Amino acid sequence: MGLTLSQKIIKDHLVSGDMTAGSEISIRIDQTLTQDSTGTMAYLQFEAMGIDRVKTKKSVAYIDHNTIQAGFENADDHKYIQTVTNKHGIYFSRPGNGICHQVQLERFGVPGMTLLGSDSHTPTGGGIGMLAIGAGGLDVAVAMGGGAYYLTMPKMVRVNLTGKLSPWVAAKDIILEVLRRMSVKGGVGKIIEYAGDGVKTLTVPERATITNMGAELGATTSIFPSDENTRAFLAAQGREQDFVALSADPDAVYDEELTIDLSAIAPMAAQPHSPDNVADVNEIGPIKVDQVAIGSCTNSSFMDMMKVAKILEGKTVHPDVSLVIAPGSKQVLTHLAENGALATMVAAGARILESACGPCIGMGQSPKTDAVSLRTFNRNFEGRSGTVSAQVYLVSPEVAAVSAITGVLTDPRTFGEAPVVDMPEHFIANDNMVIAPAEDGSKVEVVRGPNIKPFPLNDALPETVAGKVLIKVGDNITTDHIMPSNAKLLPFRSNIPYLAEFCLTPCDPDFPKRAQENGGGIIVGGSNYGQGSSREHAALAPLQLGIKAVLVKSFARIHMANLINSGILPLTFVNEADYDAIGMGDELVIQDAIGQVKAGGDVIVKNITQGTEYRTALTLSDRQREMMLAGGQINYIKKMNNR
Numbered sequence: 283m284g285l286t287l288s289q290k291i292i293k294d295h296l297v298s299g300d301m302t303a304g305s306e307i308s309i310r311i312d313q314t315l316t317q318d319s320t321g322t323m324a325y326l327q328f329e330a331m332g333i334d335r336v337k338t339k340k341s342v343a344y345i346d347h348n349t350i351q352a353g354f355e356n357a358d359d360h361k362y363i364q365t366v367t368n369k370h371g372i373y374f375s376r377p378g379n380g381i382c383h384q385v386q387l388e389r390f391g392v393p394g395m396t397l398l399g400s401d402s403h404t405p406t407g408g409g410i411g412m413l414a415i416g417a418g419g420l421d422v423a424v425a426m427g428g429g430a431y432y433l434t435m436p437k438m439v440r441v442n443l444t445g446k447l448s449p450w451v452a453a454k455d456i457i458l459e460v461l462r463r464m465s466v467k468g469g470v471g472k473i474i475e476y477a478g479d480g481v482k483t484l485t486v487p488e489r490a491t492i493t494n495m496g497a498e499l500g501a502t503t504s505i506f507p508s509d510e511n512t513r514a515f516l517a518a519q520g521r522e523q524d525f526v527a528l529s530a531d532p533d534a535v536y537d538e539e540l541t542i543d544l545s546a547i548a549p550m551a552a553q554p555h556s557p558d559n560v561a562d563v564n565e566i567g568p569i570k571v572d573q574v575a576i577g578s579c580t581n582s583s584f585m586d587m588m589k590v591a592k593i594l595e596g597k598t599v600h601p602d603v604s605l606v607i608a609p610g611s612k613q614v615l616t617h618l619a620e621n622g623a624l625a626t627m628v629a630a631g632a633r634i635l636e637s638a639c640g641p642c643i644g645m646g647q648s649p650k651t652d653a654v655s656l657r658t659f660n661r662n663f664e665g666r667s668g669t670v671s672a673q674v675y676l677v678s679p680e681v682a683a684v685s686a687i688t689g690v691l692t693d694p695r696t697f698g699e700a701p702v703v704d705m706p707e708h709f710i711a712n713d714n715m716v717i718a719p720a721e722d723g724s725k726v727e728v729v730r731g732p733n734i735k736p737f738p739l740n741d742a743l744p745e746t747v748a749g750k751v752l753i754k755v756g757d758n759i760t761t762d763h764i765m766p767s768n769a770k771l772l773p774f775r776s777n778i779p780y781l782a783e784f785c786l787t788p789c790d791p792d793f794p795k796r797a798q799e800n801g802g803g804i805i806v807g808g809s810n811y812g813q814g815s816s817r818e819h820a821a822l823a824p825l826q827l828g829i830k831a832v833l834v835k836s837f838a839r840i841h842m843a844n845l846i847n848s849g850i851l852p853l854t855f856v857n858e859a860d861y862d863a864i865g866m867g868d869e870l871v872i873q874d875a876i877g878q879v880k881a882g883g884d885v886i887v888k889n890i891t892q893g894t895e896y897r898t899a900l901t902l903s904d905r906q907r908e909m910m911l912a913g914g915q916i917n918y919i920k921k922m923n924n925r
């Protein structure tokens with residue numbers, strides 16, 4: 283029986299386990315990436331492991347998320363990351379060099395290799411045929427130390443692309459169509475492989491837009507074959523030697539398939555407040571627009587920016603619209619500066635931001651109260667823009683640029699001839715903003731500013747786990763709800779005690795206080811709990827508040843792994859109706875927690891207040907079971923090292 287493309291890469295990197303969907307496997311990691319807002323924690327954890335030098339083929343630390351520097355905190359974190367990476371053999375991409383996923387694709391991605399990144403959009407690398415997976419910082423730290431990455435062997439989904447996109451329809455519309463069909467939880471436990479004749483019509487940056495936003499499906503990752511377009515992209519980056527041709531075997535077997543006729547899709551938008559709330563731009567109609575933001579790791583490539591520049595040429599941004607543009611990398615920005623496109627954008631009235639995440643993570647450019655904001659980004663969760671009442675729509679660069687001129691959400695097909703931009707034969711490759719690590723790190727001093735606080739460590743699992751239900755939330759709670767990240771909070775990513783005071787506050791402002799008053803307790807939630815970001819702060823802040831278990835209908839992949847790494851019990855209701863019965867403030871008890879976890883079956887949770895009990899599933903591998911008993915991954919590693 284033939285193999286799918288990702289099964290081939292997994293097979294080449296397999297360290298343990300058998301490749302049956304649903305069972306635990308571990309794979310060797312070739313490359314890692316971190317960014318600054320998850321990176322400080324990842325490097326603190328790496329240091330705690332006591333390993334001198336990274337053991338990967340290439341590890342890169344990016345500074346891209348937290349670049350406003352409204353106080354000393356950001357700059358402290360940057361310096362810490364710069365020095366700790368210099369010491370331990372990690373390349374450092376300086377602030378200004380660009381968004382991690384964009385730069386990794388341009389400069390370091392290699393087809394057929396594995397990439398683990400402490401950011402949920404790491405699957406962008408699938409656009410170049412990498413098996414690129416997002417994970418919590420601790421898992422990335424372990425991979426940097428040479429440890430394997432453990433995951434559940436995913437099911438395989440093939441998306442057959444047929445036909446060719448019509449003018450004005452973009453790669454963004456393809457992934458919006460996939461989201462419309464599969465939903466934000468439709469990809470959990472799956473890898474999405476793109477195949478079919480339509481693949482040849484897409485360049486690597488277009489493919490990367492699609493694999494990037496596969497994160498919004500909850501998928502483990504997404505991947506395209508590596509073909510002549512991949513070779514052309516690598517050659518244009520001056521890296522043709524990194525090319526290898528890769529594709530699935532013709533007789534590969536998939537668990538699910540869907541077909542998208544590219545010629546049949548229209549410009550679309552994901553409406554507030556979920557990336558899967560997708561409709562055709564035409565169906566939504568010409569709503570008035572207050573802000574347009576173009577950029578992010580989804581849509582900030584050179585070609586995206588050139589299309590925007592061509593649309594803006596000779597025009598003026600509508601008087602009621604604020605247009606901001608953040609080119610994805612120094613490479614893109616340099617190219618736009620050299621060919622005059624930057625001047626075109628500025629002349630039209632665009633406000634140019636540095637090459638970084640910026641407004642995508644709420645670092646500035648929060649729209650006005652009740653604003654309609656069109657963004658080429660990948661997430662429109664409520665409040666993520668920094669303005670709770672804002673209505674954020676996710677669109678292609680084409681829809682964004684045209685609407686910035688008209689002042690209303692506009693189907694660009696009414697705007698005349700579509701801009702055509704070919705991939706250049708040569709990108710401007712200059713890696714002078716990437717600092718190579720010291721050959722001998724022993725003399726490098728790591729600089730730690732006062733913002734860097736120790737991270738919380740759990741205790742070994744106690745005999746009895748007991749606590750009150752401190753909060754009961756619904757479906758699709760995101761990590762932006764659990765650990766909000768806006769311009770005020772992002773500077774504190776290395777200060778968990780401070781961040782914990784804001785844990786789950788978008789759902790209930792009193793949650794942190796209640797948790798503290800009760801000495802911790804239990805969180806109850808609906809399905810797909812913890813979707814979105816890889817931030818392990820969404821597990822560390824609850825840990826800081828004494829949360830012992832999270833009891834939900836189902837979990838998102840990375841968040842569940844982060845809870846396990848922190849030693850917090852991730853339980854799911856066996857009977858979903860029990861979710862309805864459970865009440866805020868109910869006293870829950872898990873007796874003989876150690877015995878129940880060791881036994882490996884369902885865990886019985888008693889509701890003392892109501893005199894009932896619930897059967898809950900604790901889906902752990904043997905290794906995760908040991909981690910849970912030890913009180914999380916770091917305690918487990920220490921225990922193994924001391925044996």
Ligand code: MIC
Pocket residue numbers: 319320347400401402403416643767814815816817
């Ligand atoms: C995001 O897009 O939500 C982030 C910010 O990039 C996160 C990482 C973080 O929270 O630092 C992600 O996607 O993992």
Ligand code: SF4
Pocket residue numbers: 347381401403578579580638639642643659660
């Ligand atoms: Fe940065 Fe936004 Fe991409 Fe996250 S989704 S890495 S915040 S650009």
